[in-house]
Amino acid sequence: MELDSRKLQILRAIVDEYILSASPVGSKSLSQSSDMKWSSATIRNEMADLEVLGYLAQPHTSAGRIPSEKAYRLYVDRMMRRAHLSDEESKLLMGYFREHVNGMDAVLRSTAKALSEITHYTAVVLMPDIGVNRLKHLQLIPLVEGKALAVVVTDAGVSQNSVIDIPFDMGPEELDRISKAITNRFGGCRMSTVSSELVRELGGDLACRADFVETLLTSLCENQAKDRRMVELSGATNMLEFPEYSDVNKAKTFLATVEQRDSMYRMLKKASNMEFTVTIGSENEQEGLQDCSVVTASYRVNGQPFGSFGVIGPTRMDYARVLSILSNVQSNLGTILQSYLKEE
Amino acid sequence: MELDSRKLQILRAIVDEYILSASPVGSKSLSQSSDMKWSSATIRNEMADLEVLGYLAQPHTSAGRIPSEKAYRLYVDRMMRRAHLSDEESKLLMGYFREHVNGMDAVLRSTAKALSEITHYTAVVLMPDIGVNRLKHLQLIPLVEGKALAVVVTDAGVSQNSVIDIPFDMGPEELDRISKAITNRFGGCRMSTVSSELVRELGGDLACRADFVETLLTSLCENQAKDRRMVELSGATNMLEFPEYSDVNKAKTFLATVEQRDSMYRMLKKASNMEFTVTIGSENEQEGLQDCSVVTASYRVNGQPFGSFGVIGPTRMDYARVLSILSNVQSNLGTILQSYLKEE
């Protein structure tokens, strides 16, 4: 038994309908909808075939059919009509970006908000990893005795604060001197390539503080890696709008899952190498997203992969629409981030 | 009709029981519970009186009674036995603070987390306002042409980053010079007291950049005021555990409300002047918290009011327990924050 054109058309119609209504689609109602050229009986027969082939499932006898994950897969890969954003929508989208011109972090947070508000699903954005970026400026600022604030600016414009321990005999002037020395020596290097040898090779009073400097630089990288704020989450509660989550327990599980920054981080990190990904239901590795689908896109600046962002919704999400929104955001983001690095 | 001792005892028992069970308390079950010296009939009569007096309400005839807001008010003001934290609990609480010694912001975020995890309610923490604090260090760090990152450190240890516009002809050296000049001149002054006259009175090349410096300083204050991250929220989804929120719509409303940083900010700001506040049900001004109660405490450092924090829970929250946790946190916080300012 093969998937002939009629089966495909019917399957697509079922998926389209189910994405809208969230309730099982029956042969009769389907045959009444416009541009359905066949009677309910024919559709019934085809539906039975599609069920044997694994594309449809029946919640129970005498209910309509709902698409299986296999059907969504097929839909996404071969059947989906690429949605087209209306002018209004793309203007709306642009609006979010115009609002914030204040720093890369703000732009990415804004992105998360835009995505969640426009799609009505949940959005996650992976903040760029500091390790691959090049150091541009390091400034140590004295706080209290034994502690200082380290501010790192990279070519990506990402800045990061962390409180670090400093030797007690290190005064404000020395902090400033070290800041300048590091900025001069390592400006332009990748954050992750600074090793103790490189530090020792420096002359002057920096040499005798070599251990401190090395600890400082590695701890900055580690700090960043552990910093859970690398994933920006927005619109988690949007999911409560969907009948899929009218059960409070399901909602609770979902919210608990997406609020685990760690697993969101892993998910987005893995997706940073791919232009787009669509992960449907149980294809998700994350426990707790098995009833959801995740669509991600990655963003690049000057060809360098920077990070990724995605939308999480119910399995019956509107893939076509989400994909076109993501692709729109992807290019917007590319342009805007580029402008932060223009002098490179 | 007066509230004699017996009525008070019965009322307290009802409130205690309802806080635990969340379901209407009947005369019979109450009379069977330990240390109830009266028969169900007597309790019934008293309950009827208490209902007339407005302390109890009946969801419907032939159901038990539930406490009214008036009853909670009385309970909190006059009847509540102050709960005592077990050693385990207070150790647990201390643990949260020991974890993070990294900066004041981290401590306060940690506080929010501790509060929500230990109470199982929702916690909010107001970050200290930068305006009343004294400037300790200002550092301008070049980003791209025309933009710089301003990092402010105050005596409170609060640091704040914002991206600012700078004149195009201002190079890294000048930024550094200005940073030092401002730090020298205004170190120790309140952020909000820097006026244009003070700026002009400075000699040297700072004078010709007076406009810039003034704009800079005021915009830093404004930025902070607008920055919505001044309120740290934690454990909002804890509320889904309670039967009060087994209806998804109620849950949605609640979540939407507490995620509005603005209104949480107003609420906590108002509470910063009070040692403790307990706001019950409709006493809340915030639309959407009318079915909740909010308990707050303020924290001070060196007698200076700094900010406040609070717990939001269902009206039947365990006030005694929450209050003793808050008071514990209050003193912990005082001690820890003090240590950040010890060299003052």
Added chain:
DNA sequence: ATTAGCACTCGAACAAACGGAGTGCTAAAC
């Protein structure tokens, strides 16, 4: 003043009845 007893009330929980939407199958129509 307190309490035992009783008739009454109401909601939650369970069961039976019903209607609707859907199905599979068969036989007629194209």
Added chain:
DNA sequence: GTTTAGCACTCCGTTTGTTCGAGTGCTAAT
């Protein structure tokens, strides 16, 4: 040989009815 109309059947969701238990108010006895 497809396609479709028709029919009997299934099963869910809703409604209706019934029971059960916990609670109440009132009265009379303690």
